[in-house]
Amino acid sequence: MSSSAEAPLRVALLGCGVVGASVARLLVENRDDLTARIGRPLDIVGIAIRRLGRDRSDVPVDPALFTTDADELVTRADIVIEVIGGIEPTRDLILRAMEHGASVVSANKALLAEDGPTLYAAAHEAGVDLYYEAAVAGAIPILRPIRESLAGDRITKVMGIVNGTTNFVLDKMDSTGAGFAETVEVAQSLGYAEADPTADVEGFDAAAKAAILASLAFHTRVSSSQVHREGIAEVTAADIAAAAEMGSVVKLLAICERVNSPAGEAVSVRVHPAMIPRTHPLGGVRDAFNAVFVESEAAGQLMFYGRGAGGDPTASAILGDLVAVARHRVEGGRGAGESAYADLPVLPMGAALTRYHISLDVADRPGVLAAVASAFAERGVSIETVRQQVVPRERDGRAESGANLVVVTHRAPEAALADTVDALGTIDTVREVVSVMRVEGD
């Protein structure tokens, strides 16, 4: 800690990419406001970067502050802001910073989701703060509301659009009717998707955020490896069209749910595309915006909406944490540590309760509906709605009558639903399973 009550607090910045540069600039531009709000000025004592020599004129600080020696930098700071990302060497740097008495503000979803408990334990040991609002949904204040505002309530569900790239792609597929591959190319050309979009489109990014949200919402350790993950690469124009016919849109959702399983209370944490009604608060989230929908016993339904990425929005979240951590340095006190007392089991995906929307291309013959309905009934899956429509088409050059059969189920164990879909594929009169999509948002 600083020695004098009036001395500036020493801030070290690890990383100076898009987010780091925004953080540095805002620290300089908002210096007077920050000083007034904290009660002491903040001084940037160093910015760790991988190599010197690049043009950093966009960052309005003394160039002498740039250093490649992050190991040394973290030993002489009151607060360390980490925007490097990744697991190593970041974890070591954070632990080292804490050992040297620094509080840490991080935007590192991957590390928090993989090994949050280690960081929390080190923070507890060192008596310092660990804050990471920017790790989930960028500028949107969501972790503090879950950790603090809803701390007297019981959260039952958190469901979020927490990845801007995939929301941009799905929204464009919805508005243009285009397929997945070409839409990703558009997103890449506009800067909404990276050259290698795997982390986003395969749901890895969203899964890390789901793990963090579930851990905080349910006071239970959930790591990213425990999150069932499906990306959007398999979402077809036919899926989007099927959703549109239902008055719905397809969104990649991070879903964290409190479940009363036969063995007692448990949590289900998963990331997958799902249909959601356009009238649902999440249904209207366009472009690359993020939003998180929260249900709790007393508060009811809440939604938090805003920008999930970008330099300045992410920096806003980081600076909010920075002010909290700095106030603790000035006024005393500490933020809440890890809260994992509930220690609820994380259900395997097969035991999650989901709803399916299934679109089938079937022969227009007697007995088809009976065969299909039996496949559901035999697996204990209850059907909510069914709609059959004759569709004229050709097969091998000859006109033949076929039909489109759309089934929406009630909530049922995921395993039973998946098994039902497999069984449908083996029915003679089912020519093709056109689209299978989970349904969320009643």
Added chain:
Amino acid sequence: MSSSAEAPLRVALLGCGVVGASVARLLVENRDDLTARIGRPLDIVGIAIRRLGRDRSDVPVDPALFTTDADELVTRADIVIEVIGGIEPTRDLILRAMEHGASVVSANKALLAEDGPTLYAAAHEAGVDLYYEAAVAGAIPILRPIRESLAGDRITKVMGIVNGTTNFVLDKMDSTGAGFAETVEVAQSLGYAEADPTADVEGFDAAAKAAILASLAFHTRVSSSQVHREGIAEVTAADIAAAAEMGSVVKLLAICERVNSPAGEAVSVRVHPAMIPRTHPLGGVRDAFNAVFVESEAAGQLMFYGRGAGGDPTASAILGDLVAVARHRVEGGRGAGESAYADLPVLPMGAALTRYHISLDVADRPGVLAAVASAFAERGVSIETVRQQVVPRERDGRAESGANLVVVTHRAPEAALADTVDALGTIDTVREVVSVMRVEGD
């Protein structure tokens, strides 16, 4: 404070109406979770009510805890929850509680908006906490995000639907086409409006919330008497129809804006009905829901949505504050005190920059548009769009040609706009000013 580290924290509840009963019930039902999250149990040591003898069987506590002696009760608590409302005797009770070392959680928007600085000063003096998340927008976490999450950012605008009654009435007018008076009666019969709906429909409730939001967002003292206030009693079916033609809805908005006036930075704080596009995040807020839209320099646009009233939703916000305050008792530290360092001037309404939508019934004669346009130009008001449409009608039993002229202005000083409307009313060829409504949300 409690003497032993393991002793329960003593909680006194002032008031046991709908919200108080929910707070008491949740304190009992969630006792184990609260203990785990705080690190010590909470004990209700008393519930102050106006008179004994009423049936309180809905409140699952020892009936001996009810007392009419609030003055005495507040002297023997670590934390006092105030849900009585009103100015006196509530203010005295809160000050007395603080003098006796209790932290205070309040839902009292009227008192906070009228005399927040006195409460903050007393809390500072006594070294205790003052929290009041439930005072604005019920269950929606909005004060904590503004005070803490956005503490490193610069908020430029807060615009909220913060009164459920008026939103219910305006939403129903929009969906049914009915007038104000009959819709209020419907709202009363459904329990969405009180027998005397003045505080809601005249905007007093929203104005108090606007004062609180502006104070926190701009680090400037704003009291409810400084808030320009217009209710919805004058909103007509014609206004709603005019908004619908623009693809907009009419909402009662609490608007807090940072303004660069000629004399420097200032704030404008006002409550009035305004047209807002249906596609704006606030445009889709239906029924009695609340939502607050926040714009800041780094974070960009954010929105917070949820239930603004009701026993359990309000209790959720109160319990979140309670956990924060209780953690401070256990772990040390204190929440942020008053932050009014920016001390920005509050602009009079005439200096606020607003946009108007004006619908006129005019004669279909040459020169009408010129006369109308001149009235705007002479007062320096720039017109954004104008639309004229001939409407066949009768006057004194004879067919005559008339037209509907709709003008939407750019942003201009409110005084110039109001003056322009007055001038329009004196133009011979303007038969009637059909609707005048401010426009928000670009």
